[in-house]
């Protein structure tokens with residue numbers, strides 16, 4: 001790993017310079033570095049967590065698969081040593097449906113006021129409204145990338161934090177009901193507020209009073225083969241230093257082919273509600289396809305959003321990059 005090499009080199013140089021000094025009694029002083037190398041993100045483990053979510057079936061609010069997957073996520077965070085907060089809520093969908101939903105929150109190092117927020121949505125879309133086959137557009141999708149990938153990466157990060165915590169406090173939030181937005185086959189107006197219902201609820205009712213984090217990172221659609229992450233509009237306007245930090249770490253870690261320098265427009269996503277509601281600068285790492293009219297991959301909101309698209313290499317690129325950031329505060 002690059003970081004390990006750098007660490008060893010720094011250590012070797014420090015000892016070498018000490019040895020050359022004329023005051024040898026100082027040569028035995030320990031070399032204190034401000035950080036240690038980030039642990040190795042295990043892509044096989046993250047891949048397993050993605051597939052285990054998909055195996056429940058579509059995680060659409062009010063379904064048994066949704067309930068079972070929520071329980072699985074709670075158990076996972078507990079097993080990895082997080083302090084759990086579960087927000088149970090009843091949300092109202094664009095069509096008036098009442099959705100039984102849960103935001104699932106795992107916190108580490110809770111006494112540290114310096115906090116980093118990592119988040120993803122765990123629900124999957126109830127419609128395949130972008131599917132080329134109109135006959136299947138009203139049925140729910142697997143959401144292997146759209147939903148499960150971000151959560152899978154964060155579960156693996158939770159496992160790593162449980163084994164060896166970074167200095168900063170970390171909160172991981174799995175937001176519910178992100179993807180219940182008004183479908184394209186409905187004729188009523190396209191209200192952006194019909195999306196991200198779980199994060200809207202949390203922004204009004206954070207899990208701890210006056211919750212604050214230094215910054216937040218949203219992972220959404222971070223598992224596809226050959227994914228490309230551009231600098232998203234709201235992220236650049238509201239958290240440009242975090243964008244640069246994350247993209248710089250990705251480049252330094254050898255993942256520059258995924259994290260591209262181009263800028264794209266604003267995307268309606270959970271980070272916007274966290275920014276607006278809690279005044280926390282946040283960025284969105286989201287797979288974007290500039291060749292596609294809607295900006296996302298071909299399988300986005302279709303029945304092709306399956307495990308077939310999920311790549312361990314992409315999960316590794318995103319997971320290791322986030323780890324490099326949070327372990328080197």
Ligand SMILES: [Zn+2]
Nearest residue numbers: 125146179301
């Ligand atoms: Zn979606």
